[in-house]
Amino acid sequence: MSAELPIFDSKDYKSDLKPIWCPGCGDFGVLQALYRALAAVGRPPHEIAFVSGIGCSSRIPGYTTAYGFNSVHGRALPIAQGIKIANPDLLVLVAGGDGDGFSIGGGHLPHAIRRNLDLTYIVMDNQIYGLTKGQLSPTSHHALKTVTSPHGALEAPVNPLLMVLAYGAPFVAQGSPADMAGLAQLVEEAIRYPGFAFVNVQSPCVTFGEEDWQLKQHRAAMKPLSSLGHDPADLLGAMDKARAYGHELHTGVFYRNPSPPPTYEALVRERQRAMSAEAPPPARVLDAFLQK
Ligand SMILES: Cc1ncc(C[n+]2csc(CCOP(=O)(O)OP(=O)(O)O)c2C)c(N)n1
Numbered sequence: 280m281s282a283e284l285p286i287f288d289s290k291d292y293k294s295d296l297k298p299i300w301c302p303g304c305g306d307f308g309v310l311q312a313l314y315r316a317l318a319a320v321g322r323p324p325h326e327i328a329f330v331s332g333i334g335c336s337s338r339i340p341g342y343t344t345a346y347g348f349n350s351v352h353g354r355a356l357p358i359a360q361g362i363k364i365a366n367p368d369l370l371v372l373v374a375g376g377d378g379d380g381f382s383i384g385g386g387h388l389p390h391a392i393r394r395n396l397d398l399t400y401i402v403m404d405n406q407i408y409g410l411t412k413g414q415l416s417p418t419s420h421h422a423l424k425t426v427t428s429p430h431g432a433l434e435a436p437v438n439p440l441l442m443v444l445a446y447g448a449p450f451v452a453q454g455s456p457a458d459m460a461g462l463a464q465l466v467e468e469a470i471r472y473p474g475f476a477f478v479n480v481q482s483p484c485v486t487f488g489e490e491d492w493q494l495k496q497h498r499a500a501m502k503p504l505s506s507l508g509h510d511p512a513d514l515l516g517a518m519d520k521a522r523a524y525g526h527e528l529h530t531g532v533f534y535r536n537p538s539p540p541p542t543y544e545a546l547v548r549e550r551q552r553a554m555s556a557e558a559p560p561p562a563r564v565l566d567a568f569l570q571k
């Protein structure tokens with residue numbers, strides 16, 4: 280007798296909580312794309328842990344049926360890493376805004392990437408602090424006028440795509456909810472990639488974001504990397520395309536390391552196995568620290 284495997288639908292990942300984002304916020308589209316991607320991957324909700332920081336975008340775990348942790352501003356990645364090391368069988372998703380991920384949480388990004396845990400990190404990059412009402416963010420463009428830069432930003436924005444590629448992220452993609460099917464496919468690919476997968480989503484803030492950088496403009500500006508003949512296995516080509524961040528809207532997979540490096544959680548388990556043979560019994564663990 281063959282066991283029936285459950286098949287999941289987008290609605291199985293939708294919680295009863297109603298999103299309180301402003302009507303038209305790009306994050307609605309990201310959520311829909313995520314439901315589709317999760318349904319395509321087919322892991323049951325109780326096998327998924329979804330961690331975020333603080334921000335409008337960081338509300339997203341609450342709108343899913345996965346285990347969720349809307350944590351502390353900028354600290355989603357360390358918490359997600361702890362969860363994944365403790366329980367490597369969980370599918371661990373991480374999400375937040377550009378402020379959360381590249382400003383206050385920016386110090387965690389290189390370390391999460393160099394450890395290469397099997398996490399999917401989705402940043403809803405709206406180039407502004409939405410939740411706190413429109414301050415300058417690390418991806419705000421030069422000269423942008425906001426409540427904290429009334430005469431225009433003096434500094435250049437960070438380039439998240441180039442940054443994560445430089446740190447060695449094995450999977451890097453960018454999408455927009457202006458192409459929902461394309462975004463769902465990118466998120467699905469990111470989840471399926473066995474290592475740290477980063478998806479930068481251009482997700483417009485209708486309330487505090489720039490009027491001329493909304494979904495309508497995305498639709499007109501999107502340049503799928505596949506149509507440019509880009510080979511996702513080509514790291515230098517990916518970096519070259521990523522340099523256009525802020526000027527061109529390249530969408531698709533920038534980089535997919537064809538030889539996925541070992542994940543940190545696998546290395547930890549291997550080390551544990553290797554050392555357990557020579558480990559002292561629990562009662563004698565502290566002996567090594569006693570003065571002779
Ligand atoms: C330690 C700490 N510092 C500052 C804040 C205030 N704060 C909350 S959300 C946020 C930024 C939100 O912007 P972003 O992360 O880009 O997310 P968005 O709201 O745009 O989705 C800030 C500064 C906080 N909650 N905690």
Ligand code: SF4
Binds near residue numbers: 301405
């Ligand atoms: S303030 Fe901006 S980012 Fe926040 S919910 Fe409204 S549109 Fe979305």
